[in-house]
Amino acid sequence: MNIPPPQSRAATAADPTTPTLSIVVPMFNEEDTLPALFHRLGQAMDKIGESYEIICVNDGSTDGTARVLAEAHDRDGRIKVLNFSRNFGKEVALTAGLDATSGAAVVPIDADLQDPPELIADFLEKWREGYDVVYGVRRNRETDTVLKRWSAAKFYQTINRLSGVSIPSNTGDFRLMDRRVVGAVGRLRERNRFMKGLFAWVGFRHAEVFYDRPERIAGETKFNYWRLWNFALDGITGFSTVPLRIAGYIGMLTAIGAIFYGIFLIVRTLIYGIDVPGYASLMVAVLLIGGLQLIVLGVIGEYLGRLYEESRKRPLYIVESSLGLTQDK
Ligand code: UDP
Ligand code: MG
Numbered sequence: 001m002n003i004p005p006p007q008s009r010a011a012t013a014a015d016p017t018t019p020t021l022s023i024v025v026p027m028f029n030e031e032d033t034l035p036a037l038f039h040r041l042g043q044a045m046d047k048i049g050e051s052y053e054i055i056c057v058n059d060g061s062t063d064g065t066a067r068v069l070a071e072a073h074d075r076d077g078r079i080k081v082l083n084f085s086r087n088f089g090k091e092v093a094l095t096a097g098l099d100a101t102s103g104a105a106v107v108p109i110d111a112d113l114q115d116p117p118e119l120i121a122d123f124l125e126k127w128r129e130g131y132d133v134v135y136g137v138r139r140n141r142e143t144d145t146v147l148k149r150w151s152a153a154k155f156y157q158t159i160n161r162l163s164g165v166s167i168p169s170n171t172g173d174f175r176l177m178d179r180r181v182v183g184a185v186g187r188l189r190e191r192n193r194f195m196k197g198l199f200a201w202v203g204f205r206h207a208e209v210f211y212d213r214p215e216r217i218a219g220e221t222k223f224n225y226w227r228l229w230n231f232a233l234d235g236i237t238g239f240s241t242v243p244l245r246i247a248g249y250i251g252m253l254t255a256i257g258a259i260f261y262g263i264f265l266i267v268r269t270l271i272y273g274i275d276v277p278g279y280a281s282l283m284v285a286v287l288l289i290g291g292l293q294l295i296v297l298g299v300i301g302e303y304l305g306r307l308y309e310e311s312r313k314r315p316l317y318i319v320e321s322s323l324g325l326t327q328d329k
Helices: 034-048 066-077 090-100 117-130 146-162 179-186 195-202 225-239 240-270 279-310
Strands: 021-027 050-056 079-084 105-108 135-137 171-178 206-209 318-321
Touching: 021 034, 021 090, 021 117, 021 146, 034 050, 034 066, 034 117, 034 135, 050 066, 066 079, 090 105, 090 179, 090 195, 105 117, 105 179, 117 135, 117 171, 117 206, 135 195, 146 225, 171 195, 179 195, 195 225, 206 240, 225 279, 240 279
Parallel strands: 021 050, 021 105, 050 079, 135 206
Antiparallel strands: 079 318, 105 171, 135 171
Protein backbone atom coordinates (compact mmCIF):
# COMPACT_ATOMS: atom_id res chain seq x y z
CA MET A 1 0.00 0.00 0.00
CA ASN A 2 1.11 3.51 -0.76
CA ILE A 3 1.61 5.36 2.51
CA PRO A 4 0.95 9.07 2.02
CA PRO A 5 3.33 11.66 3.49
CA PRO A 6 2.22 12.91 6.93
CA GLN A 7 0.83 16.24 5.74
CA SER A 8 -1.12 14.85 2.79
CA ARG A 9 -4.81 15.53 2.53
CA ALA A 10 -7.91 13.36 2.49
CA ALA A 11 -9.16 12.64 -1.00
CA THR A 12 -12.50 14.38 -0.67
CA ALA A 13 -14.09 17.19 1.31
CA ALA A 14 -14.94 16.25 4.88
CA ASP A 15 -18.38 17.82 4.68
CA PRO A 16 -20.52 15.91 2.14
CA THR A 17 -22.65 18.99 1.35
CA THR A 18 -19.69 20.94 0.02
CA PRO A 19 -17.85 20.01 -3.16
CA THR A 20 -14.19 19.09 -3.21
CA LEU A 21 -13.44 21.52 -6.00
CA SER A 22 -14.78 24.98 -6.75
CA ILE A 23 -13.90 26.41 -10.15
CA VAL A 24 -14.25 30.17 -10.49
CA VAL A 25 -14.66 31.71 -13.95
CA PRO A 26 -14.77 35.49 -14.30
CA MET A 27 -16.31 36.42 -17.62
CA PHE A 28 -17.00 39.55 -19.56
CA ASN A 29 -18.67 39.17 -22.96
CA GLU A 30 -17.66 35.54 -23.41
CA GLU A 31 -20.77 34.06 -25.04
CA ASP A 32 -18.68 32.64 -27.91
CA THR A 33 -16.23 30.83 -25.66
CA LEU A 34 -18.69 29.41 -23.11
CA PRO A 35 -19.97 26.29 -24.93
CA ALA A 36 -16.40 25.07 -25.52
CA LEU A 37 -15.42 26.02 -21.96
CA PHE A 38 -18.22 24.04 -20.31
CA HIS A 39 -17.60 21.12 -22.61
CA ARG A 40 -13.87 20.86 -21.91
CA LEU A 41 -14.10 21.79 -18.25
CA GLY A 42 -16.87 19.23 -17.76
CA GLN A 43 -14.80 16.54 -19.45
CA ALA A 44 -11.75 17.34 -17.36
CA MET A 45 -13.80 17.31 -14.15
CA ASP A 46 -15.49 14.02 -15.01
CA LYS A 47 -12.07 12.50 -15.53
CA ILE A 48 -10.97 13.73 -12.11
CA GLY A 49 -14.12 12.24 -10.63
CA GLU A 50 -14.43 14.54 -7.62
CA SER A 51 -17.50 16.54 -6.65
CA TYR A 52 -17.28 20.07 -8.01
CA GLU A 53 -19.06 23.35 -8.65
CA ILE A 54 -18.38 25.96 -11.32
CA ILE A 55 -18.98 29.52 -10.14
CA CYS A 56 -19.45 31.77 -13.15
CA VAL A 57 -19.14 35.47 -12.43
CA ASN A 58 -20.76 37.45 -15.20
CA ASP A 59 -18.92 40.75 -14.95
CA GLY A 60 -21.61 42.95 -16.51
CA SER A 61 -21.47 41.38 -19.97
CA THR A 62 -23.40 43.19 -22.67
CA ASP A 63 -23.66 40.19 -25.01
CA GLY A 64 -25.60 36.94 -24.50
CA THR A 65 -23.38 35.65 -21.68
CA ALA A 66 -26.16 35.87 -19.05
CA ARG A 67 -28.54 33.85 -21.23
CA VAL A 68 -25.94 31.18 -22.01
CA LEU A 69 -25.16 30.92 -18.30
CA ALA A 70 -28.81 30.58 -17.33
CA GLU A 71 -29.22 27.76 -19.85
CA ALA A 72 -26.09 26.06 -18.59
CA HIS A 73 -27.36 26.29 -15.00
CA ASP A 74 -30.67 24.74 -16.01
CA ARG A 75 -28.84 21.84 -17.64
CA ASP A 76 -26.39 21.30 -14.79
CA GLY A 77 -27.00 22.61 -11.27
CA ARG A 78 -23.29 22.43 -10.51
CA ILE A 79 -22.88 25.47 -12.77
CA LYS A 80 -23.71 28.44 -10.53
CA VAL A 81 -24.02 32.01 -11.65
CA LEU A 82 -23.42 35.46 -10.19
CA ASN A 83 -24.55 38.36 -12.38
CA PHE A 84 -22.95 41.71 -11.57
CA SER A 85 -24.96 44.89 -11.98
CA ARG A 86 -22.21 46.29 -14.25
CA ASN A 87 -18.63 45.62 -15.26
CA PHE A 88 -16.41 45.75 -12.19
CA GLY A 89 -13.25 44.33 -13.74
CA LYS A 90 -11.65 40.91 -13.63
CA GLU A 91 -9.97 41.24 -10.25
CA VAL A 92 -13.25 42.10 -8.55
CA ALA A 93 -15.12 39.38 -10.45
CA LEU A 94 -12.56 36.90 -9.23
CA THR A 95 -12.99 38.15 -5.67
CA ALA A 96 -16.75 37.71 -5.84
CA GLY A 97 -16.28 34.22 -7.22
CA LEU A 98 -13.89 33.27 -4.43
CA ASP A 99 -16.34 34.69 -1.87
CA ALA A 100 -19.07 32.43 -3.24
CA THR A 101 -17.06 29.19 -3.23
CA SER A 102 -17.50 26.41 -0.71
CA GLY A 103 -15.10 23.78 -2.06
CA ALA A 104 -12.14 22.39 -0.17
CA ALA A 105 -9.92 23.55 -3.04
CA VAL A 106 -10.55 26.43 -5.40
CA VAL A 107 -9.29 27.00 -8.95
CA PRO A 108 -9.82 30.31 -10.79
CA ILE A 109 -9.75 29.85 -14.55
CA ASP A 110 -10.20 32.18 -17.55
CA ALA A 111 -13.26 31.71 -19.72
CA ASP A 112 -11.30 31.69 -22.98
CA LEU A 113 -9.62 28.30 -22.39
CA GLN A 114 -6.17 29.87 -22.21
CA ASP A 115 -5.89 27.99 -18.93
CA PRO A 116 -6.12 24.30 -19.88
CA PRO A 117 -8.69 22.60 -17.57
CA GLU A 118 -6.82 19.29 -17.86
CA LEU A 119 -4.10 20.80 -15.68
CA ILE A 120 -6.47 20.84 -12.69
CA ALA A 121 -5.79 17.12 -12.23
CA ASP A 122 -2.08 17.90 -11.77
CA PHE A 123 -2.91 20.74 -9.38
CA LEU A 124 -5.05 18.40 -7.35
CA GLU A 125 -2.27 15.87 -7.10
CA LYS A 126 0.12 18.45 -5.65
CA TRP A 127 -2.60 19.69 -3.31
CA ARG A 128 -3.05 16.17 -1.99
CA GLU A 129 0.67 16.02 -1.34
CA GLY A 130 0.06 18.84 1.11
CA TYR A 131 0.72 22.04 -0.84
CA ASP A 132 -1.73 24.86 -0.14
CA VAL A 133 -1.17 26.74 -3.38
CA VAL A 134 -0.32 25.18 -6.74
CA TYR A 135 0.56 27.72 -9.43
CA GLY A 136 0.24 27.18 -13.12
CA VAL A 137 3.48 28.54 -14.56
CA ARG A 138 3.71 29.37 -18.25
CA ARG A 139 6.55 27.52 -19.86
CA ASN A 140 6.89 30.15 -22.58
CA ARG A 141 5.20 33.30 -23.77
CA GLU A 142 5.19 32.43 -27.45
CA THR A 143 1.52 33.30 -27.84
CA ASP A 144 2.24 36.87 -26.64
CA THR A 145 3.54 39.74 -28.74
CA VAL A 146 7.15 40.86 -28.26
CA LEU A 147 5.99 44.07 -26.60
CA LYS A 148 3.74 42.20 -24.16
CA ARG A 149 6.52 39.77 -23.28
CA TRP A 150 8.98 42.57 -22.69
CA SER A 151 6.57 44.69 -20.64
CA ALA A 152 5.52 41.69 -18.55
CA ALA A 153 9.16 40.85 -17.77
CA LYS A 154 9.88 44.46 -16.79
CA PHE A 155 6.75 44.63 -14.67
CA TYR A 156 7.60 41.54 -12.62
CA GLN A 157 11.17 42.73 -12.23
CA THR A 158 9.99 46.11 -10.94
CA ILE A 159 7.29 44.87 -8.61
CA ASN A 160 9.49 42.18 -7.11
CA ARG A 161 12.25 44.68 -6.51
CA LEU A 162 9.97 47.32 -5.01
CA SER A 163 7.61 45.25 -2.92
CA GLY A 164 8.17 42.98 0.02
CA VAL A 165 6.25 40.05 -1.46
CA SER A 166 7.68 37.95 -4.24
CA ILE A 167 5.23 37.52 -7.09
CA PRO A 168 6.28 34.64 -9.32
CA SER A 169 6.65 35.73 -12.93
CA ASN A 170 4.85 33.88 -15.71
CA THR A 171 1.97 32.96 -13.45
CA GLY A 172 -1.56 34.19 -13.89
CA ASP A 173 -4.57 33.70 -11.71
CA PHE A 174 -4.76 30.07 -12.83
CA ARG A 175 -3.83 28.08 -9.73
CA LEU A 176 -5.29 25.84 -7.08
CA MET A 177 -5.78 27.21 -3.59
CA ASP A 178 -6.71 25.40 -0.45
CA ARG A 179 -9.78 26.64 1.42
CA ARG A 180 -7.49 28.23 4.06
CA VAL A 181 -5.78 30.33 1.41
CA VAL A 182 -9.10 31.42 -0.09
CA GLY A 183 -10.26 32.39 3.40
CA ALA A 184 -7.11 34.43 3.96
CA VAL A 185 -7.38 36.21 0.60
CA GLY A 186 -11.07 36.85 1.33
CA ARG A 187 -10.11 38.82 4.42
CA LEU A 188 -8.17 41.31 2.30
CA ARG A 189 -10.93 43.68 1.28
CA GLU A 190 -8.90 46.49 -0.24
CA ARG A 191 -10.34 48.08 -3.35
CA ASN A 192 -7.04 48.05 -5.14
CA ARG A 193 -7.19 44.38 -6.01
CA PHE A 194 -4.08 43.14 -7.65
CA MET A 195 -5.00 39.51 -7.10
CA LYS A 196 -1.64 37.98 -7.94
CA GLY A 197 -0.14 40.24 -5.31
CA LEU A 198 -2.80 39.38 -2.74
CA PHE A 199 -2.34 35.67 -3.40
CA ALA A 200 1.41 36.07 -2.89
CA TRP A 201 0.94 38.23 0.21
CA VAL A 202 -0.97 35.57 2.15
CA GLY A 203 1.88 33.09 1.70
CA PHE A 204 1.39 29.34 2.47
CA ARG A 205 3.25 26.37 1.05
CA HIS A 206 3.30 26.41 -2.71
CA ALA A 207 4.28 24.25 -5.66
CA GLU A 208 4.44 24.83 -9.40
CA VAL A 209 3.03 23.04 -12.39
CA PHE A 210 4.30 24.06 -15.84
CA TYR A 211 2.09 24.44 -18.89
CA ASP A 212 1.93 25.97 -22.36
CA ARG A 213 -0.55 28.77 -22.69
CA PRO A 214 -2.53 28.56 -25.92
CA GLU A 215 -4.24 31.42 -27.76
CA ARG A 216 -7.73 32.51 -26.76
CA ILE A 217 -10.23 30.18 -28.53
CA ALA A 218 -12.72 32.89 -29.56
CA GLY A 219 -13.46 36.54 -29.00
CA GLU A 220 -10.85 39.15 -28.14
CA THR A 221 -8.68 40.02 -25.19
CA LYS A 222 -10.21 42.55 -22.81
CA PHE A 223 -6.84 43.85 -21.76
CA ASN A 224 -5.38 46.43 -24.11
CA TYR A 225 -2.07 48.14 -23.28
CA TRP A 226 -3.73 51.07 -21.54
CA ARG A 227 -5.62 48.71 -19.24
CA LEU A 228 -2.45 46.67 -18.63
CA TRP A 229 -0.56 49.86 -17.76
CA ASN A 230 -3.21 50.79 -15.19
CA PHE A 231 -3.15 47.25 -13.90
CA ALA A 232 0.63 47.55 -13.43
CA LEU A 233 0.19 50.85 -11.58
CA ASP A 234 -2.37 49.20 -9.29
CA GLY A 235 0.03 46.37 -8.64
CA ILE A 236 2.97 48.58 -7.80
CA THR A 237 1.12 51.16 -5.71
CA GLY A 238 -0.79 48.41 -3.92
CA PHE A 239 2.34 46.62 -2.82
CA SER A 240 5.03 49.24 -2.47
CA THR A 241 5.56 52.77 -1.23
CA VAL A 242 9.06 52.92 -2.73
CA PRO A 243 7.95 55.35 -5.48
CA LEU A 244 7.09 57.86 -2.73
CA ARG A 245 10.54 57.45 -1.28
CA ILE A 246 12.11 57.85 -4.71
CA ALA A 247 10.22 61.15 -4.98
CA GLY A 248 11.93 62.27 -1.79
CA TYR A 249 15.34 61.26 -3.13
CA ILE A 250 14.75 63.14 -6.37
CA GLY A 251 13.98 66.25 -4.32
CA MET A 252 17.08 65.77 -2.19
CA LEU A 253 19.37 65.28 -5.20
CA THR A 254 17.92 68.34 -6.93
CA ALA A 255 18.40 70.42 -3.80
CA ILE A 256 22.02 69.29 -3.44
CA GLY A 257 22.63 70.10 -7.12
CA ALA A 258 21.04 73.52 -6.62
CA ILE A 259 23.29 74.29 -3.63
CA PHE A 260 26.44 73.51 -5.60
CA TYR A 261 25.24 75.42 -8.62
CA GLY A 262 24.38 78.36 -6.33
CA ILE A 263 27.87 78.36 -4.80
CA PHE A 264 29.36 78.20 -8.29
CA LEU A 265 27.27 81.18 -9.42
CA ILE A 266 28.16 83.28 -6.36
CA VAL A 267 31.87 82.59 -6.74
CA ARG A 268 31.74 83.29 -10.45
CA THR A 269 29.89 86.58 -9.89
CA LEU A 270 32.43 87.60 -7.23
CA ILE A 271 35.30 86.93 -9.59
CA TYR A 272 33.92 88.04 -12.95
CA GLY A 273 31.17 90.45 -11.94
CA ILE A 274 27.51 90.28 -12.92
CA ASP A 275 26.88 88.24 -16.00
CA VAL A 276 23.52 89.37 -17.42
CA PRO A 277 22.91 86.88 -20.23
CA GLY A 278 21.89 83.64 -18.56
CA TYR A 279 18.55 83.07 -20.09
CA ALA A 280 19.24 79.54 -21.31
CA SER A 281 20.52 78.18 -18.00
CA LEU A 282 17.66 79.87 -16.15
CA MET A 283 15.07 78.37 -18.48
CA VAL A 284 16.58 74.91 -18.24
CA ALA A 285 16.64 75.04 -14.45
CA VAL A 286 13.07 76.34 -14.18
CA LEU A 287 11.68 73.76 -16.60
CA LEU A 288 13.63 70.87 -15.12
CA ILE A 289 12.62 71.62 -11.56
CA GLY A 290 9.05 72.36 -12.61
CA GLY A 291 8.91 69.02 -14.42
CA LEU A 292 10.36 67.13 -11.50
CA GLN A 293 7.85 68.74 -9.15
CA LEU A 294 4.95 67.70 -11.37
CA ILE A 295 6.22 64.12 -11.59
CA VAL A 296 6.57 63.91 -7.83
CA LEU A 297 3.10 65.42 -7.37
CA GLY A 298 1.79 62.82 -9.81
CA VAL A 299 3.33 60.01 -7.77
CA ILE A 300 1.83 61.41 -4.57
CA GLY A 301 -1.47 61.78 -6.42
CA GLU A 302 -1.45 58.09 -7.36
CA TYR A 303 -1.29 57.14 -3.72
CA LEU A 304 -3.64 59.87 -2.52
CA GLY A 305 -6.29 58.87 -5.05
CA ARG A 306 -6.10 55.28 -3.92
CA LEU A 307 -6.27 56.32 -0.30
CA TYR A 308 -9.42 58.28 -1.11
CA GLU A 309 -10.97 55.28 -2.87
CA GLU A 310 -10.24 53.02 0.07
CA SER A 311 -11.59 55.53 2.57
CA ARG A 312 -15.07 55.55 1.03
CA LYS A 313 -15.55 51.91 2.01
CA ARG A 314 -17.92 51.11 -0.79
CA PRO A 315 -18.72 47.45 -1.37
CA LEU A 316 -16.39 45.85 -3.89
CA TYR A 317 -19.18 44.75 -6.19
CA ILE A 318 -22.95 44.71 -6.59
CA VAL A 319 -24.67 41.45 -7.49
CA GLU A 320 -27.76 41.87 -9.61
CA SER A 321 -28.91 38.26 -9.55
CA SER A 322 -27.57 34.81 -8.88
CA LEU A 323 -28.41 31.23 -9.80
CA GLY A 324 -27.73 28.28 -7.53
CA LEU A 325 -26.07 30.35 -4.81
CA THR A 326 -27.72 30.94 -1.45
CA GLN A 327 -25.59 33.79 -0.22
CA ASP A 328 -26.40 36.97 -2.11
CA LYS A 329 -23.54 39.27 -1.31
N1 UDP B 1 -12.69 39.46 -17.68
C1 UDP B 1 -13.62 39.88 -16.74
N2 UDP B 1 -13.87 41.22 -16.60
C2 UDP B 1 -13.24 42.16 -17.37
C3 UDP B 1 -12.27 41.72 -18.29
C4 UDP B 1 -12.01 40.36 -18.43
O1 UDP B 1 -14.23 39.07 -16.04
O2 UDP B 1 -13.52 43.34 -17.19
C5 UDP B 1 -12.41 38.01 -17.83
C6 UDP B 1 -12.49 37.51 -19.26
O3 UDP B 1 -13.82 37.23 -19.63
C7 UDP B 1 -11.64 36.26 -19.19
C8 UDP B 1 -10.57 36.65 -18.18
O4 UDP B 1 -11.09 37.77 -17.44
O5 UDP B 1 -12.35 35.15 -18.67
C9 UDP B 1 -9.27 37.01 -18.86
O6 UDP B 1 -9.50 38.03 -19.80
P1 UDP B 1 -8.77 38.06 -21.22
O7 UDP B 1 -8.73 36.68 -21.81
O8 UDP B 1 -9.42 39.12 -22.03
O9 UDP B 1 -7.31 38.53 -20.81
P2 UDP B 1 -5.91 38.01 -21.37
O10 UDP B 1 -5.95 36.52 -21.37
O11 UDP B 1 -5.79 38.58 -22.74
O12 UDP B 1 -4.90 38.59 -20.43
MG1 MG C 1 -7.34 35.39 -22.23
